[in-house]
Amino acid sequence: MKTGRIFRFSARCGVLLAGIIVDTSLLQAQQARDVIREEALRQQVAAAPTLKAELKAKAVPLSSPAPAIQSSLWKSSIILSDGEKFTLVPVGSILHLPAGLRSRVLAKPQGDFTFWPSFLRRNAAWLSAREVSLPLSRGNAQESKALLKSLDRDPRLIVATFKGGPITILEPAPARPNPKPKTP
Amino acid sequence: MKTKTLLFCLIASGLLGQDPEAWVRQTDLMTGQIYDTPITGTGGAYVSPLPVNTSGSLYELFARGTAWDTNIYLLDTKIIGAYNPEVTITITTEDSHVRGDPAGTNFVKRTRADRPFSVGIQVQGLVDGSASTSERCVYLAVNGRNYDPTTYESLNQPQYLIDESNLENGSHTLGPFYHQLTTPTVSSGNGEQSFTIVRYASDLVPDTILAQPRVEIWPVASAEVGTITAGQVFIDRIPSVVISLNHLYPDSRTYVQIYKGAQVLGTVGTLVKGTETRFGSHYNPEQTEPPTNVPQTLSLSIDDLSNYASDDGLYTLEVITHTPFFGRAAERLYHVTFEVDRVITSRGQLSTLELTSPATP
Numbered sequence: 001m002k003t004g005r006i007f008r009f010s011a012r013c014g015v016l017l018a019g020i021i022v023d024t025s026l027l028q029a030q031q032a033r034d035v036i037r038e039e040a041l042r043q044q045v046a047a048a049p050t051l052k053a054e055l056k057a058k059a060v061p062l063s064s065p066a067p068a069i070q071s072s073l074w075k076s077s078i079i080l081s082d083g084e085k086f087t088l089v090p091v092g093s094i095l096h097l098p099a100g101l102r103s104r105v106l107a108k109p110q111g112d113f114t115f116w117p118s119f120l121r122r123n124a125a126w127l128s129a130r131e132v133s134l135p136l137s138r139g140n141a142q143e144s145k146a147l148l149k150s151l152d153r154d155p156r157l158i159v160a161t162f163k164g165g166p167i168t169i170l171e172p173a174p175a176r177p178n179p180k181p182k183t184p
Numbered sequence: 185m186k187t188k189t190l191l192f193c194l195i196a197s198g199l200l201g202q203d204p205e206a207w208v209r210q211t212d213l214m215t216g217q218i219y220d221t222p223i224t225g226t227g228g229a230y231v232s233p234l235p236v237n238t239s240g241s242l243y244e245l246f247a248r249g250t251a252w253d254t255n256i257y258l259l260d261t262k263i264i265g266a267y268n269p270e271v272t273i274t275i276t277t278e279d280s281h282v283r284g285d286p287a288g289t290n291f292v293k294r295t296r297a298d299r300p301f302s303v304g305i306q307v308q309g310l311v312d313g314s315a316s317t318s319e320r321c322v323y324l325a326v327n328g329r330n331y332d333p334t335t336y337e338s339l340n341q342p343q344y345l346i347d348e349s350n351l352e353n354g355s356h357t358l359g360p361f362y363h364q365l366t367t368p369t370v371s372s373g374n375g376e377q378s379f380t381i382v383r384y385a386s387d388l389v390p391d392t393i394l395a396q397p398r399v400e401i402w403p404v405a406s407a408e409v410g411t412i413t414a415g416q417v418f419i420d421r422i423p424s425v426v427i428s429l430n431h432l433y434p435d436s437r438t439y440v441q442i443y444k445g446a447q448v449l450g451t452v453g454t455l456v457k458g459t460e461t462r463f464g465s466h467y468n469p470e471q472t473e474p475p476t477n478v479p480q481t482l483s484l485s486i487d488d489l490s491n492y493a494s495d496d497g498l499y500t501l502e503v504i505t506h507t508p509f510f511g512r513a514a515e516r517l518y519h520v521t522f523e524v525d526r527v528i529t530s531r532g533q534l535s536t537l538e539l540t541s542p543a544t545p
Contacts, residue, residue, distance in 0.1 A: 032450035032514040035404060035505075036298045038371045045362045045370055048300060051326060051347055054358045059324065059349035064317050066348055067382045067391035069325050071258045073246065076211070076218055088256075090209070090218030112254040115205045117222050134234070137217065163233045165207075165221040 079106040080119065080127070080157070086111055087119035089159050092168035095130055096151040096158040104157055116166055120159075128154070129161040132169065137162060141172035206247035206259070208232075213265070213388045214239035240265025242389060255339075259290050261393055263383075269309040269322055271381050271394045276360075277301040279508040281435060281464075283477070289381075289395035295363075296433060297373030298404045299509055302359030305381070310353045318384035321350035322394065325382070328365045330375040336402075336478035338376065346377065363401045371404040374431075374479075402479045403431040405438070407503035407518035417523045422489040427459070427503065429517075431479040435464030438505040438517075440484070442492045447500040447519045454492055456501075459484050466508075493524045 036044075077088035086109050097105065104126070120127055130151070136143040137160065151158055160169050208230055210219045219234050232243070245260040274286075277295035284291035295301050311319040326346040331338050346364045365373045378398040385391045408428045432438050439460040443453030461482070462468050464475045493499045503518040 031510075032504075032516065033510065034449060034516045035406070036371070038369050041298050041370050041404075044298075049359070049361055051358065051361050051364055054361065055324075055347055055349040058356050058358065059351050060321060062323075062348060062350055064384075066325065067323050067384055069323075069327070069380045069382055069391075069393065071244065071246075071393060072390055073209070073244070073256065073258070076209075088220075090220055092218070113248055113256055115207060115222055115248070116220065118205075138215070162219060163221075165219055165233070167219045167234075168217045170215055170217050 079109055080104055080159075081106045081110055082119070082123050084111050085114040085119060085122070087114055087116050089116060089166040090168045092170070093160050093166045094157065095148070095160045095169065096154055096156075098155055098157065100155075101126060101157045117164070126156050128156040128158045129164075129166075130158050132160045132162060132167065134162065137167050137169050139170040139172045144169070144172055206245060209244045209246060210234055211242040211244075212237065212239070213241060213263075236264055238265065239388065242392060257290070258393060258396065259284070260288060263389060263392060268389075269307060269383055269394065271322060272306045273379060273381065273395045273397055274304040275301060275379070275397055275399050276304065277399060279435065281508075290397060292376075292398045292400060294400040294402065294434070296404060296507070296509060297363060297365075297367075297371050297401050300360035300362050301399055302357060302361070303379055305351060305356045305358070305379075307351050307353050307356070307381075312353055316386070317350070318386035321352055321384070323380075323382040323384060324349050324351050325378075325380045326364070327378045327380065328375060329378070330365055330367060333372075333374055334481075336374065341375070343378075351381070365401060367403075373401045374403045376400050400477075402433060405432050405436070405479070405505055405507075405517055406430045409501065409503070409518055409520055412501065412520050412522050414520050415522065417525050418490075418493075419525055422493065422524070425486045425489055425501075427484045427486065427518075428481075429461070429484065429503070430481050432461065432463060432481070432505065433507040434476050434478055434480070435466055436505050436507045437462050437467045438503065440486065440501065440503055442489070442499055442501050444493075444495070445498055445500065447502070447521050449516060450514070451500070451502075453500070453502065456486055456489070456492060459486065467506075490524075496523075496525050498523050 073088065076091050078091055078094060080087050080089060081104060086106065094105075120129055130147070132147065133143065136147060159166050161167060206223050208221045208223060210221070210232060211217070214237060221230075221233060223230065241264050243262045243264065244258055246256055247259050249255050249257060271289065273289060275293045277293050278299055279294050282291050282293055293301075305324070307322055310321065314320040325348045327343050328346045329338060329341050329343045331341060344366065362370065363373045363377060365375045365377065367373045367375065376398045378396055380393060381395040383389065383392045383394050407430070410426045410428075411423055412425055427440060429438060437460065440456040441453035442456055443451050461480070463480055465471060468475065489501075498521055500519055500521045502516055504514045505517055506512045506514060509515075
């Protein structure tokens, strides 16, 4: 009987103790602290693993020149500018560029970037989009010829689009020379 | 030529603002033909209007930054139809805040300069044991960029290489380590570290960025209090006190408190009215405006400190901040103990009492 009481008491103590431990851990997590000073932080940094050491242990050293980590966006785009805003269209998407509008094509961006649809809207006086078919965009010589002829006297800069999006017009494939007749 | 229409999923959130604008650039890997599709909306499925031929296509999602930030960002990259390694990446900090899609590859996390973080990179789809680097490895570049120390802006700030390496198939856990920004001190770290993973050029595909998440690192906050020096004795009204708060974390609650007695860390004192500042949605749950993304530096003036120190004795003034770090526990940025001793006034009252005392029986 007495032992039982002690057991029950111990069990209660255990629960209480566990509660205290839980509370203490919560208290630890919420404990106030002084913001770290530079000297103490430097000591912590010195004791921690470094990125260099981590990479040495877990990665492989470079065996060839590093690849480009910049997107090819600028290399594969033409910059069109109205003096205040600029936009990007794919290389090869300009169908027609009158001599008087050559200054609209820049080598480096100037001003703020804006997206093609809004750039087209704000510059409709000198800029136009021409919808093209997929075969034409992929080098259909016959269609291309007819299209370019129709644009010949247009005073605006014209960009090829497919379903509203600027698209590269591929060069027509060069005509293959006639194969020599096989000798029997 | 065999063609098919592709259902291509891109999440265009994060850097996009209230009026999102982005575009997908599709590059035919065989012909080099480029097609731009302007898109609106906050993201979701993207159905390529252009058929994909058997050689495959590279898709890149670009977007412009918000508000003042008119830079163009590459948000996501997918290669369809060609051999393509897959990379998933996580950056673990004590701040749960994230911009962009955390399940994607171009999100932005944030932390504080005195807190370590870790990076987990999972690479699969490479050819183990191949003699070709492009088949066996992807490239990892860790770059840093210091932000403007006053405006915290990244505009026109140069990027620099911190470290680089190749990663093979497998799970790579790096860290936890502290930031490696080239700021004058560790605690003044103010910038970003990016982790760029690039597929080496091969199979007609140029060098292609597969993932480029970043972690923003903000300086450790500090506070300075003018007018009061440690141990100073005030025999009259305490003059106005100017408190400079520097680099308050974008998710923080900061205030000035005062209590009687010498300084004891963890003491809960009386909050000095008008000194509490709250930044971020955690401390402003009712706020509908987008919260600030950068630290805040400001000054406060306390004109009525005497009202909090009416009795003679020692008082301690503290600047406390709460942030996502250390379970949002109180961090003391500054403390000063001073004394209020209005004994001269008290002696004057005593002498009056002495004069009147003989009248009593």
